[in-house]
Amino acid sequence: MEGHLHSTVATSISIIYGCLLFVGCCIAFPKPPVDIPPVNPSDAPKLPAGVSRTVLIAGGGLASLSAALELSERGFNVTICEKDLVLGGRLHTKNIERLNQTWPVEHAFHAWFYNYHQFKDIRKRLGIDGNFREWKAVDYVFRNYLPEEIYSEGPFPLNLLGIIFRSPNLKMTNAIESSLSLPDLLYYNYDTIFEKYANISLDDWAKEKHVDEAFYSIIMRPALSVTLNERHTISAAEMLTYMQMYFLSEPQADGREVTTKNYQDAVIGPWKKVLQENGVRIETNSTVKSLYFNSSNGKVISTETKEMFDHVILATNLVGLQRIINTTQKNYSPDSKIGVSLQCLQSKVGKLPLAPRYKIFRAWFDKQPHNRPDILETPDYTPVNLIAQYHLLEEHFAMWANKTNGSVLEFHLYTWKEKDTPDDKVWEIIQPTVKMIYPEIFSENFTMLAYHVNSFEDNFPSFKINTEQFRPNVTFPNRCGIPNLSFAGDWLHTSYPSSLMERSVSTGRQAANHILLMEHVRQVPLLVTNSHGPGLL
Template sequence: MKQPFDFFLERQISRRALLKLAGVSTFGGMIGYSRFAKPEPTVFQKDSLSLPTRLSHTRSVVVIGGGLAGLASAYELCRRGFQVTLLERSPQLGGKIAGWPIQVNGETLMMEHGFHGFFPQYYNLWSVVRELEIQANFKSLNFYSVVYKGDRYNPEIFRPSHSAFPWNIVDLAVSSSNRLRWGLNLTSYGHWQVFREITGFNPQSSYQRLDDLSVADWVKQDFPRGLYDLYFLPFAKSSLNAPDVLSAGELMQFFHFYFFGNPEGLAFNGTCQDMNRSLVQPIAQFILQNGGRIVTEAAVTNLDWQQGKITSLTYQKGRVENTSPFWVTANPVLDATVQSPLKFYGAGDRVYAVNSNKSEALSMTCTHQGCTVYPNEKGEFHCPCHGAVYDREGRVLQGPAKRNLDRFKVVSRQDEQVQLVASNPNPTTSSGAETLQADYYVIATDVPGVQHLFSQMTGEVNSQVRQQVEKLALADPFAVCRFWFDRDFEWQQSWFTSLSGYRLTDSITLYHRIQDDYIAWAEKTGGSVVELHAYCYKEKEFPTQEALLKTFEQELYEIVPELQQATLLHRELVNQKNFSGYPPGSYRDRPETQTPVPNLLFAGDWVKMPFPCGLMERAVSSGLLASNTILHQEGLQRRALLTVKPKGMLSILT
C-alpha cells in the first residue's frame, strides 16, 4: 500500500521539479541564511554611479494628482532640479491619506480616510521618510492581531520578525494557538497546490495560472478552511478588493510582498499625528522649498495631443463641478432601495439624483462634510452623519450645512449613463483657465481621475493608452466610521486589529492610544476614539450611508460590549468608491508606469509594477518609478528602488 508521501510525490513532483530540487546544497544554504542572517532587500534598477544626479539644463514636469504617488514623483524630480508643478483636484493634498479639520463638541480635531499601517517592508516610502528626517513622526504599534468573530479561533498575533521563509512560517506555527485549526495537510494534492502557490510566487507564471481566477472561485476547491478564515479572507479584503472580484494572482503577489517574500513580519508603525501632518505636509514643504509649485483645487479641463505626445494642459482653479461635463453611471441598487421617483447615478461619496421628467440633476453630497444624503417620504434630503436637511430642490432647511446642494444639467443620456454639467457655476468659486506647457506629464490620480482626464483630452490621443485606461476597474466601495465616546474600555488586542467574520466591519483602530491629539483628548475627557473600517462592502447589502452607520454601531457594541453603557459624543463617516480594482483577467492589460507616449508617465496603485509591492508602498514606488523614467531619458542617475525578494523560495516548483 502506498504511503501518503509516496502518493504526493507521484502526483505532484515531476522529473523536471526533481532535477530542480537536486541543488539541495544551494537550497539548504538559502534556508540557513534566511534563519541566521536577515536577508537584505532586493535592489531594482541600480544605475552607474558615474552618471550625474542633477539636471544641468531646464526641464519642466506637470504632475497631476497630489496623493502619495504624485507627491513621491514631484519630490524626486524637485530633488534633481526639475521645474515641477503639482496639480491636485481636492482642497487638500494626500489623496487616500489626506486629513482635514472637523469640529467635535467645539474642539478642532483632524479626520482622515482611515488608519493606514506603515509596514517595515515599505522600503521606498521609508527611504523618503529618512531623507526628510521625519522618523519621529511615526511610532511602533508593537504587534498586530487578527480576531475572528466567535470562539472558532483564538486571536492570531503577528510580531516583528527577522527571518524569511520558511522560518517565518515555523515561528508562526510555534506561536499560533490556531496551528491545529489551519486545516493544512500537505499530503493532500489540493492543499499542496495552495502551499506551493503562496510560497512560490513568480510574477510570470503565477499570474499566468491564477489571474483569470477570482479568489472566491479558487478557494471553492480543496482549500484549508482555517487558512482562509484567518489569513486569506482578512488579507484579501485588506487589499480593498472583495474575494469574489479579486484576481487570485494579485492576492498571491499581495501575500508574497507582505509575508512570504520578506523577513520583516507583520508588525507596523502608525503616525503620531494625522497623516497630513506626519507625512504629506513634510513632502509638500520639501517640494515648495526646492522650487516646486503646488496648486490645490485645480480641475484639469483638457490635455491636448499633437504628433503622438501631449503638448499642453489646461486647468481651472475652483470647484471641480464648475468646469466641464462629466459622465456618471446608473446605480440600480439605490433605485431599488430608496423609495423615490428619482433615478440615481454614481456611488460612494459621489451620487447624483436625476428626475426623469426634467433635464436636471442634484448632487447627493452634503455640503457640510461630504456625506451622502437620501430622500425621505416627504421628498426632503437628510444627511445621516450630522443631521443636515434639504428640501426637494436641494435648499438647506436645517444645519449644520450652510450651502445648498449642487445642481446640474443633464447634457446627454447614453445607455446607463448620463452626462452632467453644473447648472449655475458660481464665478466667485473659480478662476480663469490657465494653460501649461511642459516637457513631461505625470498622471498620478486615482482610477476615476485618470479616466475622467482621458474623456477630456483633445487631439491625436494614443488609442492603445486610451483603451488601457478605459479598462481600469474600481473596487467595491469602502467606508470608515470614527466614534467618540465619554469613557475608555479595556482592550487586550493590538491598537489596530483586523477582524474577520463580521457582516460589515473588517478592522478596529483605537485612535486614543495612537495619535497624540487623540491621546490628549482622551486624557482630558476620560473618553475614547474608536474607528471601524469596511474595506469592500457590497452596495446591494448596504445601499445607503444610514445602513452603514446603523450596522457599524451594532457591530461596534458586539466587538466592545462595554461601550453599550457609554455615551456617543460624535461620529464621522467617510464613504468612497475610488480604490483601484484588481479583477480576474486585468493584469495583462494594466498600463505600466512608462507608456508608449514619450512624455506621458503614469503613477498610482493601479499601474502594473515590475516588482512586488502593495497599498502605500505601491503608490510611492510607482511615483518614484515614473520619475526614474524621466531621469533616465535625461541621462541622469536613477534612484535605486528597493523591494522584497522578487520570487518566492519555492518558485522553483512552479
C-alpha cells in the same frame, strides 16, 4: 469505496509531501530585496545650469509627491495640481469641528510595512522617522474561531512555524494538509504568477490546492478584506503577491508601523515643506481636466491654464485618470496621430474597474473599552472590517481621552452595499455587527458624543480576476506614442512585487526616472521586494 480509497491515498501522499516541504523549509532562505540601479549611471546628477524643464503632475497623493521629490531635487520645475483642498490622496487629513474643538481626521487608518523600501528611503530624507512606532502584532476576531494574535518572530522558517505553534486554532496538521499550496508560495515567481493565476480568484485557488479551511480562514483570507475588493473575485495572483511581500520575502516582512500623529503632521506636511523649499509649485483645489499635445514644439498644454510643460505625469486615482483621457480625446479626431495614441491608452486604462464603495465611521464615546488592542481586524464581520482606537494611536486624541476618559473608535466599512446611505443612518446599520465584536459598548451603555463619516466611491482600484491584462505600466504612454506622458499610482502593473502605498511611491519614482532618462539626468535607484520566493535548497 474506490473513491474513498483514492481520497485516503491522496491525503496520505499530501501529508507526506507536506512533511517533506516543511522539513525542506528549514534549509530554504528568503531572498533579499533587489536593487534596481539607474540605466544611465554616467549621466549628470542634475540638469545642467541654465537648462529649464517643466513638469506637470496631476494629483497630490503619494505617487505625485514621490515623483515631485525626485524631480525637484534634480533641478526640474515641478507643478502639482490637486483637485482636493489638501494634499495626500488617501493619506489626506482634514480638520473637522466636533465637541467644540477642531480635530484632524484622516481618510482612514493605514499601516506601513517593512517592505515599503521606497517610502522608508523618503522618510529618512524627510527626517520623519520619529513620527512612527512599531505595531508588533495583528489581532483578529472571527465568528467560528478563537481570537488570534499573529506576528512574525525569529529566523525563517521558524517565524512562520511560530505563528502556527502560538495559534489557539491551528495545528501543524492544518498546514500539512494545505501542502499543495506550498509550491506556489515557496517557489513564488513574480514573472509568471499573473500568467498562471490572474484569471482565478484566491478562493478558487485555495479550493484547487485543497487548502485547509481553518488555515485559509485564519492565515490567508484576512488579507483579502484590506484590499477593499470583493473577497470572492479578487485575483489569486495579486493576493499571492501580497503574501510574498508581507510574509515570505523576509522574516521581518510582516513588521509594520503606525504614526503617532495625524498624517498631515506626521507625513504630508513635512513632505510638502521640503517640496516647496525645492521650488515645487503646489496648486490645490485645481483640476487637470484635459491636455493638448503641441506637435510643433513637443510641449503639453493644460487646457485649463494654457501653460506649457515639457512633461506630464498623471498621478491621479484611476477614475481621475480615466476622466482626463476621456476629455482629452474630445480635443482630437480619432484618426489623428494623437487620437490614435489616446485610443491606445484607452485600450487598457478604459477597461480597468473600480473597487466597491466604502465608508470610514469615526465615533467619540464617553467611555473606553478595556483590554482591547489598538487595532482589531474583523474579517468575518462584514461590513465591519477593522476597528482602530485612535485615543491609543495619535497624540491629539490621546490628550482628549486622558482628560475625559472617553474614546475615539474608527470603524472601517469596506464593500459597502447600501448606496446613498445618510451619515446619520450608518451607525444604525452597523450596530448589530459592532455589538458582536465590542459588546461592552452596549452592555456598559457607552454614549456616542459625536461622529464623522468619510464616504468613498470611485476611489480605489479593483484587482479582481480578468483585469490584469488591462493594467498598464508607468511608461505605457510611450508605447502608445506619447513619450512625454507617464502614469503613477497604485493601480498600475510593476515589474517587481509591489502593492498599496508602496506601489504608489515606487511608480512615482519610476515616472520621475522616465523623465530623467529622457533628459539625460541620472535616474534614482529603487530597492524592491525579491521576485522569487524562498524555494528549497
